[in-house]
Amino acid sequence: xxxxxxxxxxxxxxxxxxxxxxxxxxxxxxxxxxxxxxxGLFTVDRTLIGFITTIKDYGSAVILDxxxxxxxxxxxxAFQARVLGTxxxxxxxxxxxxxxxKKKRTLAKLVDL
Amino acid sequence: MTCGCVIFAYxxxxxxxxxxxxxxxxxxxxxxxxxxxxxxxATASAIDCSIFESMIYTNVNDxxxxxxxGKEIAFKNGNRHSVYHLTPYDRTLVxxxxxxxxxxxxxxxxxxxxxxxxxxxxxxxxxxxxxxxVRFDPASLDxxxxxNIIFNKTPEVExxxxxxxxxKDNWRWYGSLYKFDTRRFRNDYAFTVACHMMVDFHTxxxxxxxxxxxxxxxxxxxxxxxWIVGMExxxxxxxxxxxxxxxxxxxxxxxxxxxxxxxD
Numbered sequence: 001x002x003x004x005x006x007x008x009x010x011x012x013x014x015x016x017x018x019x020x021x022x023x024x025x026x027x028x029x030x031x032x033x034x035x036x037x038x039x040g041l042f043t044v045d046r047t048l049i050g051f052i053t054t055i056k057d058y059g060s061a062v063i064l065d066x067x068x069x070x071x072x073x074x075x076x077x078a079f080q081a082r083v084l085g086t087x088x089x090x091x092x093x094x095x096x097x098x099x100x101x102k103k104k105r106t107l108a109k110l111v112d113l
Numbered sequence: 114m115t116c117g118c119v120i121f122a123y124x125x126x127x128x129x130x131x132x133x134x135x136x137x138x139x140x141x142x143x144x145x146x147x148x149x150x151x152x153x154x155a156t157a158s159a160i161d162c163s164i165f166e167s168m169i170y171t172n173v174n175d176x177x178x179x180x181x182x183g184k185e186i187a188f189k190n191g192n193r194h195s196v197y198h199l200t201p202y203d204r205t206l207v208x209x210x211x212x213x214x215x216x217x218x219x220x221x222x223x224x225x226x227x228x229x230x231x232x233x234x235x236x237x238x239x240x241x242x243x244x245x246x247v248r249f250d251p252a253s254l255d256x257x258x259x260x261n262i263i264f265n266k267t268p269e270v271e272x273x274x275x276x277x278x279x280x281k282d283n284w285r286w287y288g289s290l291y292k293f294d295t296r297r298f299r300n301d302y303a304f305t306v307a308c309h310m311m312v313d314f315h316t317x318x319x320x321x322x323x324x325x326x327x328x329x330x331x332x333x334x335x336x337x338x339x340w341i342v343g344m345e346x347x348x349x350x351x352x353x354x355x356x357x358x359x360x361x362x363x364x365x366x367x368x369x370x371x372x373x374x375x376x377d
Contacts, residue, residue, distance in 0.1 A: 039226030
C-alpha cells in the first residue's frame with residue numbers, strides 16, 4: 001500500500017472516531033439536561049427557559065413535565081434558578097469537551113490511548 | 114421515605130459477586146445511596162460483603178444458559194420479580210451487576226415521583242449497528258431493558274411484579290402470544306410483556322451506553338474508558354456516562370482498574 005493510501009485510511013479512521021465522539025458528547029449533554037423538580041422530570045432546553053421566563057411573574061404555576069404530567073411549581077423563581085443553573089453548567093461543560101476534541105488531531109489522542 | 118439500590122448476583126460459570134461489589138462501589142460514589150445484595154451463600158462467601166448495607170440470601174433453583182463471547186455459560190436470573198417483596202427500601206433502584214454507574218444521572222430519576230421506570234433503549238455508539246432497538250417480532254413489541262429499574266412500593270407496582278412472575282410461570286404461552294424466543298427466560302421480555310399488559314405503565318429511564326459481548330475494554334484511566342467496538346474495530350471513549358458492559362470476561366479482567374475509579 002502506498003503512503004498516500006495509508007494516510008487517507010488513517011484520516012478516514014480519525015474522521016469516523018471524531019464523528020462518534022461528537023455524537024457521544026451530544027448524547028451526554030442531552031442526558032445531563034434532564035432534571036427532577038417537585039416530582040416531575042423536565043428537559044432543560046430553550047423552550048422551557050423561554051416559557052418560565054414568560055410566566056415567572058405569576059409566582060406559581062402548573063407545568064406539564066416531559067411525560068405531560070401536571071406538576072405544581074409553587075416557587076417559579078426557584079425553578080428558574082435550577083433550570084438556568086443546569087443549562088449553564090451542562091452547556092459550558094459541553095463546550096469545553098467539544099473544544100478539547102477539536103484539538104485532538106490523531107485517533108490515539110481522540111480515544112485517549 | 115427510604116431509597117436504595119438492589120443488585121442480584123449469583124455465581125455461575127461467571128463470577129457475578131465481584132461484579133456486584135464493583136457496581137455497588139460505583140453506585141455509592143455517584144448516587145450516594147445504600148446498596149443491598151440479593152445472593153446465595155456460595156456467592157457471598159467469595160466476596161467482601163462489607164460494601165453492602167444489607168444482604169438477602171435466596172436460592173434460585175432454575176439455571177439459564179446463554180452464549181457470551183462465543184462461550185456457552187450458565188447463569189441464574191429467575192427471581193428478579195421477587196425484588197418487590199425483598200427490597201428493604203420504599204423507592205428502589207434495581208441494577209444488573211454489569212451496569213456500571215459513572216454519572217449522577219439516575220439521581221434525578223430517583224428524585225422524581227414516577228412509580229415505575231425502566232430503560233426503553235440503550236445507546237450503541239457503533240454507527241454500523243442497529244443499536245439496542247430490539248423488537249420481538251415485526252408484529253409484536255419493542256423490548257424494554259430490565260437492566261435498571263426504579264420502582265415505588267404501590268399496589269399497582271406490586272401487580273406488575275406479580276404479572277412478571279405469572280409470565281415466567283407461563284413462559285411458552287406468552288412466548289407464542291407475543292412471538293418471542295422462549296429458549297431461555299429473559300427478564301427483559303417478561304417486564305416488557307407485563308408493562309404492555311398494564312397499558313403503558315412505565316416511564317423511561319435514561320439510556321446507558323451499551324457495549325455488547327464482542328466489544329473490548331482496552332484502557333481504563335481517570336480520563337475515562339477506551340473501547341474497541343464491533344467487527345469494524347471502531348475506537349470509542351466514554352467518560353462520565355453509565356455503561357452496560359455485557360462482556361463480563363473483560364469486566365472481570367479489568368476489575369482492579371475499574372475498582373480504582375470507584376474510589377473517592
